[in-house]
Amino acid sequence: MSHPSQMSLPESGATDRVLELRGLKTYLFTEAGVVKAVDGVDLWVNRAEILGVVGESGCGKSMMARSILRLLPPPGRIVAGEVLLDGQDLMKLSDSQMQSLRGDAIAMVFQEPMTSLDPVYTAGNQIEEVLVAHRPGMSRKERAERVVELLRMVGIPSPEQRVNDYPHQLSGGMRQRVMIAIALACGSPRLLIADEPTTALDVTIQAQILELFQRLQAEIRMSVMLITHDLGVVAETAERVAVMYAGSVVEYADVDTLFENPRHPYTRGLLRALPQPGKDTRKGLLYTIPGVVPNLLDLPRGCRFFQRCPYGDVGLCLGAEPELELIEAGHSVRCSRVGDILQ
């Protein structure tokens, strides 16, 4: 319990951690070089909690999600770190043990339901497949009933008819609900990892899906790791938030604190760049974060955000990469100048 970075994370007290990542490093070994997609990530999700993971492309959030499930595409490999599910290190499990956890204890929902669902099988078939894999004792009749029950649970109207629909016959929102039903098939997953689950959906449908997550969180005490680039989604749905940039967590806090008092320049930049309602600022120039997300093949030394940071100081920021430090109860920031950056 005395892993060095643990000291810098917000204290947990007696909370029950469903998932914990310690020093996770996932690298992609490509022809062009080593891409440090996830470079030392520590975070955790408590039971029946929604943790929001925010970041843009290249920040490593999807790679991190896949690392947890050990479903990395070929050039990727987990090179260091622990992934603890209720205290059990998933890195030490065999492939078949891992497979029995996937879809049962840990489930994942992806961004594009059209490509995550097999177009040649009906919705019912795909949900049933999970039951067949993890619950061999169920009879066909029991499975059929369970499938209809699941579709009802995720809010699909006329579930008895929808069971026989193919993905292309369902709308985007319904497909995503089917994905969630697949995730819930075996009962109560301890953790649901949702990777940009609503990005491809309309705003009104997104509201429905987020509401579904919250309902499931309340009803079956499911934890959710909600990965998204949309700060608004996180503000309204999550209880705690981790902000990722270029492979590491740069700020970590509960949701109210993050939005009221963001301390990392990147988080502050993201929030300031959002268009604000009100006539005074209308058609005025928005705040911008200059530059672009760095190329992970060629990361700069020192702080990875330095080149875009309005507070960057050559002396302090270019030397070593800053550590994630606890600056107040429940709030960690990775920034060498955090003390100087005030409201």
Added chain:
Amino acid sequence: MNRDCPPTDPSATGTPFFAVRGLKKYFPVRKGVFSRTIGHVQAVDGVNFEVRRGQTLGLVGESGCGKTTAARLILQLETPDTGEVILEGRNILGAKGPALRAYRRDVQMIFQDPYSSLNPHKTAWQTLAEPLRVHGLCHREEMPDRVAEVLESVSLSADFMDRYPHEFSGGQRQRLGIARALTVNPRVIVCDEPVSALDVSVRSQIINLLLELQQRRNLTYVFIAHDLALVEHVSDVVAVMYLGRIVEMAPTESFYARRLHPYSEALLSAIPTTHPKAKKERIVLQGDVPSPLNPPTGCRFRTRCPLVQDVCGEIEPVFREAAPGHWVACHFRG
């Protein structure tokens, strides 16, 4: 069934600079060996709006509402079944030959996907020089200067001329797309979700570029997006589309002070805000958008509307001016 009265700003004088009247496009759905037409997708069903010069009309709606089709109709990428597109008093729909060419210099488009909207085989130079050549806008010797100029106006260095699209980042590609639109000196630009496919930290850069260009060149924008917060920021007038029709249209301030149509209200309340303390009454709509193949009779929104009554299924609501400049199509709010 009068739905032809576009809103006019009380302070406007004379004819509108850019207007769209009665735009309609139904796509036939064919099935069977002989391609029998079994129905029509009513993609755009009577759209009217107008924009004053130098201003921005924000067109908002979710998937299937017809905003993209409307954009394609305006740009003559599809031919409408009926309707007019009027630029400075002249209807240009149906124009051919030199008239169409002239229109293509006046009205341009910025596309959503920076990855598929640039030809991967052409360098920046080739992409930008081609319109100059085709329209005969300058002499051969002047071209490098003109191309460098337009690159500069989108904050891209002239050194990038010989680069291929895959050598640019997403944000830079979008700038290149904007540059392409600017080469012909347009007066109206239709921006179709110009930042949705970009990284969040890059979006504000592109929005600022568009705002600056509008200022400097007195451009008129039709800004299509699904992000209401963004639309509010950049628009002078907001129009909300649902299933092929505009259900509400108003100057931005008026719209944000008070939305009249229940769909607009739901749309706004569905957007997650980053002010967690603002606990709001969220209206979560039930069900999905009905198919445009078979839209509901009467008011198209009635299947999801919290205010629905019998009359909604029988009579189509008229698009009326409920408050000065603020138009809405609803039995109870119009």
Added chain:
Amino acid sequence: MRRLFRNRLFFLGVLILGPIFFAAVAAPLLSPFDPVQLDTANKLSPMSWVHPFGTDEYGRDLLARVLYGSRISLRVSAFACVLTTILGVILGALAGYCRAVDAAVSRVMDGLMNFPGIILGIMVIAALGQSETNVILSMTIMYTPRIVRVVRASVLEVKTFDFVDAARVVGIGDLRILVGHILPHIIAPLTVQVTFGFAWGILVESSLSFLGLGTPPPAPSWGNIISNGREFIRTAPWLMVFPGLIISATVMGLNLMGDGLRDILDPRLRNTARRIGTALE
């Protein structure tokens, strides 16, 4: 381009095809014999130093015949490829871009493709008579539908990309779009298809000649050499073996080149950078 030669399949193909091609071009230098020169005194003699491949029933040197035959086979197939490409690209591009043209062209092409194997070729020769030109013509008719299909599919796919719309919006005319923007994208699948077409052409020419419908005698072509050698299969097997081997080698070489090209050209279009990009998120 460098990657082309690093690809093992392509390289192997070139290795095999190179010498054959060279031999065809340099035929007069490689053999002192005239392929149609009769020398009945030496008829049906087996391999020897003088006649490395032996002689046929008229005493003609087999090596010389095979070498000169390769000129004909390669030439015929090459011409057919060129014609097929030109015709196929024009028809395929128009069919892909313009729906009205598509209806007509596709029906015709489907009809042509329905003819089994070489029947079509035989029909054309029967109708037009036997000559090298007609062989080229019939091969063109047989293979064009395949090229049309590939080109059309490519054009249909690229047509949906935004940059085509963007070009139209900015005022570029249809023809210019088709030629300048869309056609560059078909080069990859087209090259692969044409390479395989070349191999196919060799086989077809040989088959037609074998049936007595191809290159008229006494001009040697691989196919008619084999055909003549049929009677002597027991007494002088070399008459069939050598041309047969050469045909196999050529076709294999071309197929390897085609496979190699396909490996390199097709996935390259799915930009590697983008794949890594999405993998990173």
